[in-house]
Amino acid sequence: MSAPHEPALPAPAPRRGLAVADAAFVTDRLLVGGDLDTRDHRLAATQLRELLDAGLTHVVDARVEWSDEEWVHQLAPQVGYLHHGMDDAGQRVPGAWFDRGVTWAQEAIDQGGVVLTHCHMGINRGPSLGFAVLLAQGWDPVQALDRIRAVRPIAWVAYAEEALRWHHDRAGSSPAELEADRRRLADWRATHELDLAAVIRRKRAQGW
Template sequence: MRGEEEEGSYEAPPISALLDVLLKKRRDTGAVNLVWPRLYLSNASCARDKALLQDLGVTHVVNAAHGRRRIDTGPGYYGDAGVAYLGVEADDRKDFDIGAFFRETAEFVHSALTQHGVVLVHCARGVSRSAALVLAFLMIKRGLSLMEAVETVRTHRNILPNLGFLHQLRELDTALHRCGAEESRGQRQVNQHSPIRH
């Protein structure tokens, strides 16, 4: 988890180090995988399989490839199953700004898990767009560094966010560390000036 680095001393891992972890010892990890308690990562065919979702106990779905020309399930597709839905219209291109969806998706997943829900995050193959959103959730809401998040998910599923998404995740990692260092420094200052209570 992120420690109390001084501002400016943390540097997100280079792309080469991330790729080393993402590409080593790849194996068949299947179509759907539990990558965090009550959080699944899958491809589109699993997301369309209502019987499978029911078996997994899924209560919330994040579609990272939402849209008419992509995977057009939408909230109506799951309506009769009572599944909450978040559609993210993301393209799997290195120049696409998936970072614009990091916080909204993290809030949706966090809220679902807080209510003891079970979340399925997917895109077409469950490798790039959906993986980037899951990594961002783990960083924003669970306090993992980017490398910790990658290693955690990679233990359960082969993922490979495109290079543009990895750059955006590195930016998020750096920003979260900077914010954490500032909060930590501010807390130390408050503690130094707090009256002593007996």
């Protein structure tokens, strides 16, 4: 296993909010969010331009149902794009899924890139992969969740438990260490409840 990255906290404050792109800076080099508009190509192009102007260099697309890779490369061939989809059905996530996505994203960040991890609505898959990137960088799990929720209030990060298991497996942690972080994550969820049905209805009303 490669040497762990230095802890990321205290981290730079995220950049200012984006006006049209459905994404938010978690750190200066990592965004999480939803996809480009799927119905209005002009709006999608405006969203992509805003992301590029904000420094975007790489995209990890966690959707299994769609990919914008060909279209993005037509408009911005310089952008690195990893289509790394999985379903969003509350399933167990193989560690290999986190391995590939995090390694690719972290290599881009280490080279000075700015990475977006996204899914469709930006509620579960994209934020969960972003959470795993933060864990790999040395973030405390609860502080990482706090940061993601602060910049993206609709993020439920449903696969945080799977990312946590992957992280502890990768680090060779003891079962007691994993269980302690699982309890902290459960406590976080209990105090940061989210009405997912309302969030999804609102996103669909906005055209997602």
